[in-house]
Amino acid sequence: MSKFMMDMLEQPEAVRKLISTSDVLSARAEGLDFDKVLFTGMGASFHAAEVAASFLRSSGIDAVSSEMSEIIAYSSTELIKKYTTIFLISQSGESAELIRFIEDNRALVRRMALITNNGRSSASRNFPDERIFLLNAGNERSMGATKTFVNSIVLMLIIAASKTARQIDFSKLPSRMEEALALDVSWLATLLSEKRERILVARGFGIGVGRMARLMFAEVAKMSLIFYTGAAFRHGPVELLIDRPVVLTLNPTGATHDLMQELHSDISDKCDLITLSNSNNESVETVYISEGLDEVLASIPMMNVLQKTVEEIARKRGFDPGAGVYGTKVTTKE
Template sequence: MNRFLEEVREMPCALRRLADYYAGEGHRNLQRFAEIADGCGEIIFAGMGSSESAPLAILPGLSAAGVKGAHGGSIGIRIADAGEWLHYGTAAAPSALAVLVSQSGESFETRALAERGFVSSYVAITNNEHSSLAARANLTLPLCAGDEASVSNKTYANTLAVLYLLSAVLRRKPIEAALEELRSTADRLHALDECAVEAAAQSMAQTEALAFVGRGPAYAAARQCALTFIEGAKMLCAAFSGGAFRHGPVEALGPRLGLVVLAPSGKTQRLVERLASDAAASQARVVCVSDGLPSAIPGVMALCLPPALNEELFPIAVSGLQNLLLYHLCLARGLEPGVLIHCEKITACE
């Protein structure tokens, strides 16, 4: 079996392993995070690539709920590109807590933030507890994803899962309920029609470029798709929010563009589906990914997931499908899935 596909098949097991860890030995780490976060004035999530995109999945929920510290003061939440912060930012305020995300724990820019004093204290989210990033951290939250050698799959899904748990902590929701939601999501991760996924990939292989569109938490998935599809399928790809796509990129609609819209059940589902309909009417090749029963849209290929438990879980729920779609697209383009040619698994230099 291809190594990438093998890792994708392991995703449900890796997600359950993470849930088991944080239900047991790792539960005290979540309690420690709550204690650290309670005393800060701002939380900054920083990373590169997948590790920068993943926190976008929890940002809408945190922003809507409003995060309060132990004394009732508001805690600001923001996301930073570690490389831009490193060269164009300034040191975080002493009251700020950085959450530095790096699947390897060795990403150059993220590691440099800690080594060069941009953050006085930080929490590390990493798959390598013995990494440089973990060594300096006040607290390390492991991903428990196991070995991964190809384009990001298990580590990305488990990064989303750790962030989902942190969101529950910050919103003072029961951790046990969040862990059970992760287990339920793991059970549904590959409950999909793979023949339909392969057919969608065959259609996308006939295009010259791909655009991925999502709103709210699904925008994180759109960003991840654009990154991994350009890595794996060697195609020009870009991610947009639903609104941003209409502000210019809509002009590229036509048979040479493939458009993948992510339309989870939620308050913007109909808006995203309307975009899919308009794009299909302009002769673009359109795939609509939704949970539950999708709307029947002429000219649009529908890919269905089991219903997500909530919109914030959709990026995890769709992570298996998006990787299978990438796998079949690579095959349709005559490429070995998951193989990197011009970059390394760990980006250790700028």
Template structure:
């Protein structure tokens, strides 16, 4: 099999994150100084697709580290319903690879008009979005040509973590970021967690995580749809018990995102209940036999799981006879209203 753009770009993620953390040090300090002076009462996240999924990680990290409430935008409220939200005490974080989508730009313009402090996490530093906001935190992911986002998603998570680490003055996050690129490089050399035989007969599946596991679950489900043509939906494992668990009776395949953090024991009980009811569970976690992976900070385990997953499903897609670089009906930049 020839190596796809998707695989090549996913493999670049550790080095791009290393570059990002080094080059953005002063930028992050400047942004946090302005944010602290503004003293936001809430954080309002704007994004579509993978950027929206990265926002779920941001929500969990900001709320657990800073205690500031975070909510996600519904762009059509402003673009189609014509309503302007009152965001004068909000830090608006807009996440975008291209910085070009009309609905994203429209909402940022409205947010600025109501007095919000607007920050863009964007890969294209010359984009309309970068020129519109008050502050820019560059993703530094480098050019990403594959339709399926990989390194830009991981670089978004690391950028969010660097912002929160500085804002919360978190020694754990700061120290964890220092070793993250090297730990991700070791993930690349690990054995796959998913193989062709695991998914070759799967048409529908559910992705289950809790907390930071759920934060990446939506992105993981999206990639199963985009790259492998598998219908996948993500749930918090707690929410799954409130009704959807009845689907397990249909011999449903479930992907279990296993993260050893504060949610681990509760999530495990929920997964055990799924197994008890006959669910076919595939577990995604880090390789604990690897010393570096053993020491990865718990908040960055999601990045390690995602990187390994990207590489695994790229190979599976090719074995299925699919081209991971050309998902049917998709373009790299999607413009919506």
């Protein structure tokens, strides 16, 4: 069994352990000012943050997610000062950008909170215990993030929900993840291994997951996956259908479910179209998953399906899933 597969199968239990500490996490977040919130990180950490930022915005809280390297190079301290809480997300707590961001903004450390899987990291030494939120994902062996990515989403949503009037029911999530990881995806792996374009389309809370899927295909299977948001796909990229690509969509029930169904209707005869959904009313080939989950959580088991698929593709291509050839688990060079 590959290291990536081992990490993947441990995700449901890692989530169970994390949600069992939700009261502690919520209490720790009480002292954070959510008037204007910035989430920042790199890679998988940044993509996980996109989900929480979107949830907060939909709840009326001013929140943004931004890639840390771009803030370092193209933002000013005066703009960063406008945020009342700055979440730094880093699985390792050692990335080059994270260390530089802290050093460059030393005067703002009191506004920062660190989300990490490593409580003894270089970054952790800059913060008191009450400003460190541990992912508690356990050891992650593979270069491709699995447990830490999902636990990052869940932890940030626990914190975000504690700051809004909205409740998120996490109780069914681990079992839905187990169901996703038990699916036979060999047919999907075969389809996506063909030498033609692979396109993934998502909206809303699925955008961060979709961008993470793009990263995962590169890291694990060493192949490209094109990602577009649902609306953006219509604004030009729809022309890619000329070569009859494989198109995947994430379409949980929610605010834009019907719009995605319209997209399905418009493109289904021009591509091989598969949707991942928790709706029984899809008119195209469907991987039915995430039953009964809130829209903000539904894309997580869908990601599990893609994880299992990409692991199989990597093996088909002769790669050790999750092992880097040119990259490393922790990026220490900016």
